[in-house]
Ligand SMILES: Nc1ncnc2c1ncn2[C@@H]1O[C@H](COP(=O)(O)OP(=O)(O)O)[C@@H](O)[C@H]1O
């Protein structure tokens with residue numbers, strides 16, 4: 173029997189207030205790396221351990237978040253508790269089918285998730301795969317970013333693989349220069365990069381997904397899967413390029429979290445040693461399921477399960 177693998181995602185989860193009509197809202201929890209961790213757990217069930225590493229408060233709301241993760245079978249031992257601060261918050265407003273988001277997250281406890289390198293190191297010590305994003309990096313102080321790079325460097329030296337989704341959100345960054353230098357620093361400790369062409373085109377001016385693929389491979393990242401909405405996924409793996417058509421999805425309800433779900437499908441498959449082109453198909457299937465439902469996370473029993481070949 174093969175040993176059970178462990179995946180850990182590091183980042184920020186926020187309280188989500190989603191409108192249900194008449195000025196009423198339903199409380200949920202969401203955030204890019206958290207969405208990925210949650211779908212990973214649901215897809216893999218007991219075939220893997222999945223943890224989420226962040227920092228929350230000691231208030232009831234933070235307590236409710238941690239309880240929900242425990243109930244869903246995620247490992248919460250890497251969640252730090254802040255005496256002063258609590259979780260960030262966002263509210264969704266609907267204008268017809270368009271959604272817009274307002275955020276209150278500048279003071280979130282998650283911003284100090286990498287302030288203590290020893291705690292961070294302990295939180296990921298068993299991980300075979302560590303996933304983080306540009307949002308994870310953007311919310312950290314300069315010192316915390318370098319703590320995180322050091323911890324990832326050690327984890328890789330111990331055999332862990334690191335996955336990174338740049339998920340560029342300019343509002344979270346100080347400057348273009350900051351985005352570029354910080355993301356490059358993290359790519360130097362990344363094994364798998366999972367960008368979306370939209371973000372990369374807007375920020376770096378890549379002409380097409382193949383250009384994005386070439387740029388990331390030129391940085392020395394060994395495995396790159398470029399998402400592009402309904403377009404093909406451009407993949408570089410084992411020294412080879414692939415363009416993998418994305419199956420058409422009928423009845424799309426809400427594309428929020430499509431990229432996060434793709435990452436979960438892809439990474440779940442890779443954790444089980446499924447080959448990269450097949451992992452893309454798992455990513456596309458997970459994303460397709462998500463966009464047919466409202467919200468970034470789908471009903472638990474709708475998450476496709478992923479099993480070793
Ligand atoms: N219109 C669509 N039709 C089919 N699949 C889609 C569509 N939009 C998104 N997806 C799926 O979701 C994945 C991620 O979507 P994308 O929009 O590129 O990422 P992000 O949500 O990060 O912006 C795609 O690779 C694809 O599998």
Ligand SMILES: [Mg+2]
Nearest residue numbers: 339368431432
């Ligand atoms: Mg994305």
